Amino acid sequence: MADSTFLDSTELVLNMGPQHPSTHGVLRVILKLDGERVRGTECVIGYLHRGVEKIAENRTYQMFAPYVDRMDYVASVSNGLGYCLAIEKLLNVEAPPRAQVARVILTELNRIASHLIWLGTHALDIGAITPLFYVFREREEILNIYENYCGARLTTHAFRIGGLQYELYDGFEEQVKAFCDMFLPKVDEYEELLTGNRIWIERLKGVGILNGEECKQYGVTGPMLRAAGVKWDLRKAQPYSGYEQYDFEIPTCENGDTFDRYIVRMQEMRQSVRIIRQAVEKIPAGPIMGKVPKVIKPPVGEAYVSIEAPKGELGYFVASDGTTQPYRVRVRPPSFINLQSLDRMCRGALIADVVAIIGTIDIVLGEVDR
Amino acid sequence: MRKLLRKIFLVDLMQGLRVTFRNQSPKCIVTEQYPQERPKVAERYRGAPRLNTNPDNGETLCISCNLCAVACPEHLIVVTSVRNEQTKRKDLTTFTYDLSRCMFCGLCEDACPVDALELTQDFELASYTREGAIWDRQMLEDGPKPARYKF
Numbered sequence: 001m002a003d004s005t006f007l008d009s010t011e012l013v014l015n016m017g018p019q020h021p022s023t024h025g026v027l028r029v030i031l032k033l034d035g036e037r038v039r040g041t042e043c044v045i046g047y048l049h050r051g052v053e054k055i056a057e058n059r060t061y062q063m064f065a066p067y068v069d070r071m072d073y074v075a076s077v078s079n080g081l082g083y084c085l086a087i088e089k090l091l092n093v094e095a096p097p098r099a100q101v102a103r104v105i106l107t108e109l110n111r112i113a114s115h116l117i118w119l120g121t122h123a124l125d126i127g128a129i130t131p132l133f134y135v136f137r138e139r140e141e142i143l144n145i146y147e148n149y150c151g152a153r154l155t156t157h158a159f160r161i162g163g164l165q166y167e168l169y170d171g172f173e174e175q176v177k178a179f180c181d182m183f184l185p186k187v188d189e190y191e192e193l194l195t196g197n198r199i200w201i202e203r204l205k206g207v208g209i210l211n212g213e214e215c216k217q218y219g220v221t222g223p224m225l226r227a228a229g230v231k232w233d234l235r236k237a238q239p240y241s242g243y244e245q246y247d248f249e250i251p252t253c254e255n256g257d258t259f260d261r262y263i264v265r266m267q268e269m270r271q272s273v274r275i276i277r278q279a280v281e282k283i284p285a286g287p288i289m290g291k292v293p294k295v296i297k298p299p300v301g302e303a304y305v306s307i308e309a310p311k312g313e314l315g316y317f318v319a320s321d322g323t324t325q326p327y328r329v330r331v332r333p334p335s336f337i338n339l340q341s342l343d344r345m346c347r348g349a350l351i352a353d354v355v356a357i358i359g360t361i362d363i364v365l366g367e368v369d370r
Numbered sequence: 371m372r373k374l375l376r377k378i379f380l381v382d383l384m385q386g387l388r389v390t391f392r393n394q395s396p397k398c399i400v401t402e403q404y405p406q407e408r409p410k411v412a413e414r415y416r417g418a419p420r421l422n423t424n425p426d427n428g429e430t431l432c433i434s435c436n437l438c439a440v441a442c443p444e445h446l447i448v449v450t451s452v453r454n455e456q457t458k459r460k461d462l463t464t465f466t467y468d469l470s471r472c473m474f475c476g477l478c479e480d481a482c483p484v485d486a487l488e489l490t491q492d493f494e495l496a497s498y499t500r501e502g503a504i505w506d507r508q509m510l511e512d513g514p515k516p517a518r519y520k521f
Contacts, residue, residue: 063443066475130390137400144412150476151414151489157475165480166414193389196382 011039018047022125022355025365029342031354038354041346043339048369056329061087061161061296064329068316069155071333072367074117077110077146078309080159085240086305086316087161088290090298098286099163100242105176105279106149106158107241108272112183113142114310114362115265119190122262122359126203131190138186141179148175162292168283176280180273187269194262204259208345208357211256218341222312222334224361227264228256234308241307246275258360265362297324311335311362331370335363406521411491416474418492419467421510422485430511431486434460441481446471467510469495470503492516 012033018026026047032040052071056064068083069076081103088094095103120135143153150158150166158164194200210220212228225232233250235243251267253260298320306315312334321327338361345357376382402409411417422431434451446468451460479489494516497503 059443062477063441066443066473066477070473130386134393140400147412147415149414151412151416152474152476155473155475165476169414189389193386197386198377198382 016354018044023358023365024121024363025368027339027358027363027365027368029354029358031346031351033351036350038346038349038351041343041354043342045336045339045365046369048365050370052370053329053331056326058325060324061298061326064326065160066155066157068331069157070366071331071370072114072309072311072314072335072364073154074364075110075114075310076154076156077106077158078114078307078314080157081107081241082305082307082309082314082316084159084161085307086303086318087296087298089303089305090301090318090320091161091292091296093162093290093292095163095241095290096287097242097284099288099290101279101283102164102168102288103159103241104243104246105276105283106146108276108279109142109145109176109179111272111310112269113139115269116142118265118310118359118362119262122356122362123194123200125355125359126200128194128197128200131193134186134190134193138183141182145172145175145179148172160289161296163287163289165289167288173280173283176276180277180280184270184273187266191266195266201259203352203356204262204360205257206255207258207349207353208360209255209257210341210345214341214344215256218344219337220312220341222309222338222362223261223264223268224256224312224338224341226250226252227260229254234306234313238306240305246278248275258356261360295324297322306332309334311364311367312338333367333370335361335365335367336370339363339368405519411493413491415491415493416476416479416489418490418495418514419469419472419478419505419510420488420490420492420513421465421507422488423511430462430507431484432462432465433484433486434462435483437481437483438478438487441477443475443477444468444471444473447478462507465507465510467505468503469505470500 014031014033015028016031017023017028023029028044030042030044031038052067055067065080065083068079072079116135116139120132123131146156147153148169149172150156210224210228212230215225215228215230229252231250231252236250248271251264251271253263300320300322302317302319304315304317306313313332314334315332317330318326319328342357342361346354349357423429424431434449436449439447439449448466450464451462454461474489476489478487490513492514495514
């Protein structure tokens with residue numbers, strides 16, 4: 001203290017969270033500050049740890065399916081799809097075509113719902129309150145479709161191993177089509193509110209840059225990777241559930257900053273609508289449940305399946321020891337791995353940008369901590 | 371020059387404000403006044419459990435097969451029964467359902483072979499005590515009776 005003068009820069013350690021509204025849950029970030037500049041960050045996670053992977057080891061295969069919804073709770077249908085595909089790979093069965101098309105529709109609706117939540121909360125962090133109300137209004141329509149289909153709105157448990165439990169209800173196609181028609185003008189409305197807005201641009205352009213090479217080093221996937229110019233989408237790269245039949249594009253940008261991630265996600269919502277429109281037109285008739293025994297006892301072995309969840313690559317690794325309960329279930333959550341790039345993006349940024357950067361990663365703490 | 375003018379006259383901000391004001395119209399109101407108007411939930415809604423009885427004679431449909439208790443991931447259903455020597459069947463004595471641990475996944479409903487256990491459209495399940503969330507057979511057959519307030 002004796003040597004330091006008034007203008008000396010000493011490192012200040014500041015706790016952000018776990019009770020901070022902009023960390024989107026219970027994330028604690030320890031910021032090392034030099035004035036307004038961030039010199040380093042350290043994430044403390046685990047406040048929402050429930051031991052989901054351990055729970056799987058003493059539940060049967062069907063029993064564990066509702067738990068995966070509770071990891072990424074804003075994209076519960078995608079989680080369910082990943083888990084069911086992994087078990088189906090173990091059992092060497094495939095869902096019937098009608099179930100596959102229905103799965104595509106429901107997961108793409110889920111992608112839109114997840115991106116809407118991201119848009120609303122991200123804009124709220126930056127200071128734009130209005131989009132939050134609009135996105136929840138549109139998300140309500142998606143949740144209504146889920147409620148009509150399977151009886152739950154958020155933690156849906158929509159898919160079962162081998163297909164679907166519930167037959168599509170009467171008027172499903174009409175409701176989905178009506179949603180598509182209603183939704184596209186609303187995306188334009190969000191863009192009208194935000195894209196040209198000078199405050200939005202000033203806050204996002206050039207903030208949290210992560211180029212393609214760094215993304216690959218960190219294992220970052222999903223819209224963050226595509227915003228850095230890497231054209232990588234598992235729906236195209238290794239199609240599952242019949243995604244090869246649909247005609248859609250992978251939106252990419254070059255800069256890899258927060259603004260580009262916003263553009264990529266907005267475009268992805270439009271592409272999702274495009275996929276849904278194609279899928280709704282060709283729902284085949286037939287059974288919705290494949291030939292799966294009542295007691296699921298997969299042969300000894302392992303299976304890894306990864307799907308393109310709204311937040312990135314969501315992988316399920318399941319090891320079976322031939323009993324009715326899995327020997328090990330390991331989840332590769334996109335949020336957890338994307339969160340590791342936070343330190344790289346925050347270094348040298350201003351304190352206010354940390355909020356924007358956490359928002360742009362699109363984390364769900366239920367999935368980070370599991 | 372045009373860029374400067376757009377900047378001075380706040381064109382981009384006005385554009386956003388236009389959207390905001392367009393959404394002010396009374397047609398865009400989506401808020402529900404909850405206790406006054408109750409939401410109409412979907413037909414397949416997974417809410418409070420119910421143990422169905424035969425409408426003709428009031429006897430329970432449950433055959434005490436215990437499949438729901440086996441299917442439940444949280445093991446929150448307890449079924450007890452006694453063997454009836456005359457009919458050679460099991461008669462249901464108690465049926466306990468712990469709603470405080472239920473996650474409404476619907477697996478018990480799927481497992482039931484006789485459609486006795488069913489998740490209904492009732493969604494108002496609050497109670498003043500923790501014990502109030504543990505439902506016995508009587509409660510499961512009658513269903514919840516939430517208070518209806520008058521306005």
